[in-house]
Amino acid sequence: MYHDLILPILFVLFVVAALYGAVGHGGASGYLAVMALAGFAPEVLRPTALTLNLAVSLMGTLLFFRSGKFQFQLFLPLIAASLPSAYLGGSLKLASGPFHLLLAIALGFAALRLVLPMRDSVIRENVPMIGLVVLGGVIGLLSGLVGVGGGIFLTPMLIFLRWSDTRQAAALSAPFIFVNSVGGLFGQGAPWQHFPSMMPWMIVAVVAGGAIGAAWGSGRAQLVHLRYILAGVLSIACFKLFIV
Numbered sequence: 530m531y532h533d534l535i536l537p538i539l540f541v542l543f544v545v546a547a548l549y550g551a552v553g554h555g556g557a558s559g560y561l562a563v564m565a566l567a568g569f570a571p572e573v574l575r576p577t578a579l580t581l582n583l584a585v586s587l588m589g590t591l592l593f594f595r596s597g598k599f600q601f602q603l604f605l606p607l608i609a610a611s612l613p614s615a616y617l618g619g620s621l622k623l624a625s626g627p628f629h630l631l632l633a634i635a636l637g638f639a640a641l642r643l644v645l646p647m648r649d650s651v652i653r654e655n656v657p658m659i660g661l662v663v664l665g666g667v668i669g670l671l672s673g674l675v676g677v678g679g680g681i682f683l684t685p686m687l688i689f690l691r692w693s694d695t696r697q698a699a700a701l702s703a704p705f706i707f708v709n710s711v712g713g714l715f716g717q718g719a720p721w722q723h724f725p726s727m728m729p730w731m732i733v734a735v736v737a738g739g740a741i742g743a744a745w746g747s748g749r750a751q752l753v754h755l756r757y758i759l760a761g762v763l764s765i766a767c768f769k770l771f772i773v
Contacts, residue, residue: 534567535727535730538563538564538567538727538731539727539730539731539734540734541563541762542560542563542581542731542734542735542738543734543735543737543738544738545559545560545562545563545735545738545762546559546581546585546734546735546736546737546738546739546742547738547739547741547742547745548742549585549739549742550585550588550589550738550739550740550741550742550743550745551742551743551745552699553589553593553680553684553699553700553702553703554585554586554589554678554680554681554684554702554703554706555581555582555583555585555586555589555677555678555680555703555706555707555710555739556581556582556585556735556739557578557579557581557582557676557677557678557706557710558578558635558636558639558677558681558763559639559762559763560577560578560581560582560735561574561578561632561635561636561675561676561677561766562636562762562763562765562766562767563762563766564577564578565632565766566765566766569725571628571629572723573723573724573725574632574676575619575675575676575713575717576676576714576717576721576723576724577723577724577725577728577731578676578677579619579676579677579678579710579713579714580710580714580724580728580732581731581732581735582677582678582706582707582710583707583710583711583714584732584735584736584739585735585736585738585739585742585743586678586680586703586704586706586707586710587707588736588739588740588743589702589703589706589739589743590703590704590707592703592743592744593699593700593703594700594703594704599697599700599701599704600693600697600700600701602656603656603661603687603692603693603697603701604701604704604705606658606661606662606665607661607662607664607665607683607701607705608665608704608705608708608709609662609665610661610662610663610664610665610666610669611665611666611668611669611672611679611705611708611709611712612669612708612709612711612712613669613712614665614666614667614668614669614670614672614673614712615669615670615672615673615679615708615709615710615712615713615716616673616712616713616715616716617670617673617716618669618670618671618672618673618674618675618713618716619673619674619676619712619713619714619715619716619717620673620716620717621673621674621716623674631671631674631675632675632676633766633767635671635675635677635681635682636763636764636766636767637763637764637767638681638682639681639760639763640760640761640763640764640767641760642681642684642685643757643760643763644757644760652691652692652693652694653690653691653692656692660690660692661692664683664686664690668682668683668686668709669709669712672709672710672713673709673712673713673716676713678705678706678707678709678710678713679705679706679709680702680703680705680706683698683701683702683705684698684699684702687701
């Protein structure tokens with residue numbers, strides 16, 4: 530099905546990478562939405578989205594690290610738990626029905642995160658270590674299962690729990706996404722076997738879009754209206770997966 534839509538797919542991937550890159554995310558949930566709407570096979574979705582995620586999240590890591598908001602004391606326990614969990618999640622094989630349901634839930638969560646951004650409140654001075662480990666482990670497992678880096682779950686949870694503000698959460702999300710994507714990919718054994726033939730062009734599209742988005746986001750771009758557009762794409766894909 531998607532072979533007749535190569536150019537539109539590449540353009541949408543470019544836009545998705547730019548939007549996600551601007552807020553410190555890799556864009557895997559958006560890539561999953563695009564590929565699901567285009568009719569990619571389920572076994573193609575996870576490894577392709579995670580690979581595309583690596584390029585965009587790496588650029589975001591470098592830019593947001595330079596912002597001075599990165600917190601090692603929060604990142605280390607999160608990633609120590611999430612990396613093995615992401616590897617485990619990536620190694621698990623789900624039947625088509627459960628996979629579509631889990632993916633739909635993840636995309637729906639991402640849509641809500643974009644439509645209803647959380648406001649900052651008073652940040653807690655002492656973040657519990659066990660809480661960070663549990664949060665990292667749960668998000669890592671879900672990320673590996675679904676094929677995302679976990680930023681769509683991590684960012685709102687950090688803000689909701691008052692463990693960081695919005696800018697600090699964005700600075701943590703980019704490297705968290707990158708490491709989780711690596712763990713999820715390795716857990717799948719030989720993910721390149723499932724890459725679509727247009728994979729090189731997909732990488733070019735998201736790298737270009739991610740670079741533009743990351744540069745734009747680091748300049749404090751206003752993303753309110755663009756969040757609604759992207760949330761609409763995710764919602765459509767979520768609905769499609771629920772009725773498949």
